[in-house]
Amino acid sequence: MNDDRKNFVLFAVIAALILFGWPLIQGKFFPTANPPATKIVDGKSRPLPQPGADPTADAPSAIRERQVVLRETPRIAIETPQMRGSINLRGPRIDDLVLIDYKETVAKNSAPIRLLSPAGAPDAYFAGFGWRSEGLSPPAADAVWTASAPVLRPGQPVTLTAANATGQRFQIQIAVDDGYMFTVRQTVANAGNAPVPVAAYGLVNRSGVSKDPDSWTIHTGPMSVNNGAANYKPDFSDVDEGPQRFSTKGGWLGFTDKYWLTALIPDQAAQFDGQFRAGAGKTYQADYAVAPRSVAPGQAITQxxxxxxxAKEVRLLDRYTDKQGVTKLDYAIDWGWLRVLEKPIFYYLDWLFRMVGNFGVAIILLTVTIRLLMFPIAQRQFASMASMRAVQPKMKALQERYKDDKVRLQQEVMALYKQEKVNPLAGCLPTLIQIPIFYALYKVLMLTIEMRHQPFVAWIKDLSAPDPLTPVNLFGLIPFTPPHFIAIGVVPILLGISMFFQFRLNPAPMDDTQKQVFAIMPWVLMFVMAPFAVGLQVYWITTNCISILQQRLLYARHPGLNQAATK
Known part of the structure; x- marks a missing residue:
C-alpha cells in the first residue's frame, strides 16, 4: 500500500470516528443544541413537549392535584406583569409561581412555565424566610400569619404579622418589582422583659435535580457567588455527599437551571453563612443565616x-447587578471564558432582532456585519489563496520532477513560495478569528432565554434547536423517526452544499489524496453540524455565501489568477 492510499485510509478512519464518536461525547462536553421544539408529521410542524417542562401541565388531573394542595392553606395572590401565583400564609412561603411570558412548548395554547410549586405537589420548589430559634421563639413552622392585603403587586407590598407568647412581634414585609425580584424585610419588635438574639434566615428548597443537563459548557444546579467569585460548584452529587458551606460578605446562593433561576440575596453589606444540603427523598436546599444581633426590650430590628x-434575561440580570448592587447576579448565566466577546454579540444580536423582528434575519445581519469588519483581512486571505492557485501548475511540475525525492521537493516548494512571494499560512488568520466568534454565537444561542423558541421561516420554529425537517423520512410524510446521526435536516444539507462550492474555489491540493480528503470534507462536516442549532448553521451558511461572493469578485477583478489555476 503506497503512502497516498495509507493517508486516505487514515482519513477515512478519522472521519468515521468523528461521525460515530462525536454523538457519544457531545452531550456531556459540548451540547449541540436545545431539544427539538417541533416534529415534522405529514409535512407539517407539530410541537413537542420539552424535557424540562411539566408533562401534565395542561391535564385537569394534574391541575386538580396542585390546586388541592394550594387550597389547603390560606394565601395571598401575586400579580405582576411577568408572574402569577400566591404566597402561602402558613410558614410563610413563596411556593406558587408561574412565568406568564414563557410557555412550555411552541404551541399557541401551551401552559406557562411553572417555576415554584408547594410542598406536597409534584416538583415541589419553594422559598421561605424566618429566624433562628437559638434564644428566640419565632412562630411555629405551621403558624398562620396575618396579611395586610389580599394581593401582592408592584408598588403594593404586603406585610405579614405574627406574635409569640414571650412578647415578640414578627413582621415580614414582601414587595415585588416589575421583573422577578422580591424584597423581604424581616422585623422583630421585642416587647418582652429581656433581650433576645435575632438572626434572620432564608431558604430555597427543591425536589429533585435540574431537568436541564449539567455539562462542561453549561452549568445547572447549585450555584453561589461568595468572596467575590462566581462558583459553579458544588453540583447535586457533591451535595449528596454532605453539606457544602461557605461564609462571605456580599453575594448570593440558589439553584440555576438553563433558563430559570432562584437566588437568595442577603444584605450585600452584611456577613452571612451559606450552605447547600440534601434532604430525604432527593430534596435539596440552599439556605443562609446572618449573625445574631441582640434586641433589647422596647427595641426592634429589621433585616x-x-x-x-x-427567567435569566440578560438585560434584567445586568440591571440588578449594575444598578441595584447584587454582586455578580449576571454570572448566573454561565458565559464562560469568552463572556467579554459573547455579551457584546448578544447585545448586538438582540438589538438587530428588535429592529427587524426576526432572529434568523438578525443572525444573517450579524454575519454580514462581522464579515464587513473582517473585509480587509479576508481580502488578504483570498489574495493569498488566489496566489496559491496561480502557482499550482508550477507546484505540480515540481511534484512530477521530484516525486522520488521528498526532501528535495520540499526545498523546491519553499523556494517557489519565496520566489512568487506566496505565504501558504496567510489564509489562516480569518479562520482563526472566526473560531471564537462562532463559539460565542454558539453560547448565545444555547444560554440566553431570548433565543428560546425563536422562529425563523416556514418549518423552523426554534433557532436554538436542530432542523426537524429531513428528507430521510420524506419530510415527515413517512411515519418514521430516523436515528439521530442520519436525521440530516434541510438546513445542514444547504450548509454542506455551500461548503462544497466554497472548497472548490480554494487552491487545489498538491496530491490526489488531499484532493479526495477535501472532496469528502464538506459532507463529513455536514453530518457533524447537523445536530447543532439551526441559528449556527444559518450563520455558517451566510459566511460561506459571503466568502464565495468575495472570491468571485476577486477573480473578476484579477482574471489572470483564475486562468492561471486552470492551465
Whole structure:
C-alpha cells in the first residue's frame, strides 16, 4: 500500500470516528443544541413537549392535584406583569409561581412555565424566610400569619404579622418589582422583659435535580457567588455527599437551571453563612443565616434580603447587578471564558432582532456585519489563496520532477513560495478569528432565554434547536423517526452544499489524496453540524455565501489568477 492510499485510509478512519464518536461525547462536553421544539408529521410542524417542562401541565388531573394542595392553606395572590401565583400564609412561603411570558412548548395554547410549586405537589420548589430559634421563639413552622392585603403587586407590598407568647412581634414585609425580584424585610419588635438574639434566615428548597443537563459548557444546579467569585460548584452529587458551606460578605446562593433561576440575596453589606444540603427523598436546599444581633426590650430590628425567582434575561440580570448592587447576579448565566466577546454579540444580536423582528434575519445581519469588519483581512486571505492557485501548475511540475525525492521537493516548494512571494499560512488568520466568534454565537444561542423558541421561516420554529425537517423520512410524510446521526435536516444539507462550492474555489491540493480528503470534507462536516442549532448553521451558511461572493469578485477583478489555476 503506497503512502497516498495509507493517508486516505487514515482519513477515512478519522472521519468515521468523528461521525460515530462525536454523538457519544457531545452531550456531556459540548451540547449541540436545545431539544427539538417541533416534529415534522405529514409535512407539517407539530410541537413537542420539552424535557424540562411539566408533562401534565395542561391535564385537569394534574391541575386538580396542585390546586388541592394550594387550597389547603390560606394565601395571598401575586400579580405582576411577568408572574402569577400566591404566597402561602402558613410558614410563610413563596411556593406558587408561574412565568406568564414563557410557555412550555411552541404551541399557541401551551401552559406557562411553572417555576415554584408547594410542598406536597409534584416538583415541589419553594422559598421561605424566618429566624433562628437559638434564644428566640419565632412562630411555629405551621403558624398562620396575618396579611395586610389580599394581593401582592408592584408598588403594593404586603406585610405579614405574627406574635409569640414571650412578647415578640414578627413582621415580614414582601414587595415585588416589575421583573422577578422580591424584597423581604424581616422585623422583630421585642416587647418582652429581656433581650433576645435575632438572626434572620432564608431558604430555597427543591425536589429533585435540574431537568436541564449539567455539562462542561453549561452549568445547572447549585450555584453561589461568595468572596467575590462566581462558583459553579458544588453540583447535586457533591451535595449528596454532605453539606457544602461557605461564609462571605456580599453575594448570593440558589439553584440555576438553563433558563430559570432562584437566588437568595442577603444584605450585600452584611456577613452571612451559606450552605447547600440534601434532604430525604432527593430534596435539596440552599439556605443562609446572618449573625445574631441582640434586641433589647422596647427595641426592634429589621433585616432586609431579596429573592430572585424567574427567567435569566440578560438585560434584567445586568440591571440588578449594575444598578441595584447584587454582586455578580449576571454570572448566573454561565458565559464562560469568552463572556467579554459573547455579551457584546448578544447585545448586538438582540438589538438587530428588535429592529427587524426576526432572529434568523438578525443572525444573517450579524454575519454580514462581522464579515464587513473582517473585509480587509479576508481580502488578504483570498489574495493569498488566489496566489496559491496561480502557482499550482508550477507546484505540480515540481511534484512530477521530484516525486522520488521528498526532501528535495520540499526545498523546491519553499523556494517557489519565496520566489512568487506566496505565504501558504496567510489564509489562516480569518479562520482563526472566526473560531471564537462562532463559539460565542454558539453560547448565545444555547444560554440566553431570548433565543428560546425563536422562529425563523416556514418549518423552523426554534433557532436554538436542530432542523426537524429531513428528507430521510420524506419530510415527515413517512411515519418514521430516523436515528439521530442520519436525521440530516434541510438546513445542514444547504450548509454542506455551500461548503462544497466554497472548497472548490480554494487552491487545489498538491496530491490526489488531499484532493479526495477535501472532496469528502464538506459532507463529513455536514453530518457533524447537523445536530447543532439551526441559528449556527444559518450563520455558517451566510459566511460561506459571503466568502464565495468575495472570491468571485476577486477573480473578476484579477482574471489572470483564475486562468492561471486552470492551465
Amino acid at each position: 432586609t434580603s431579596r429573592f430572585f425567582a424567574g
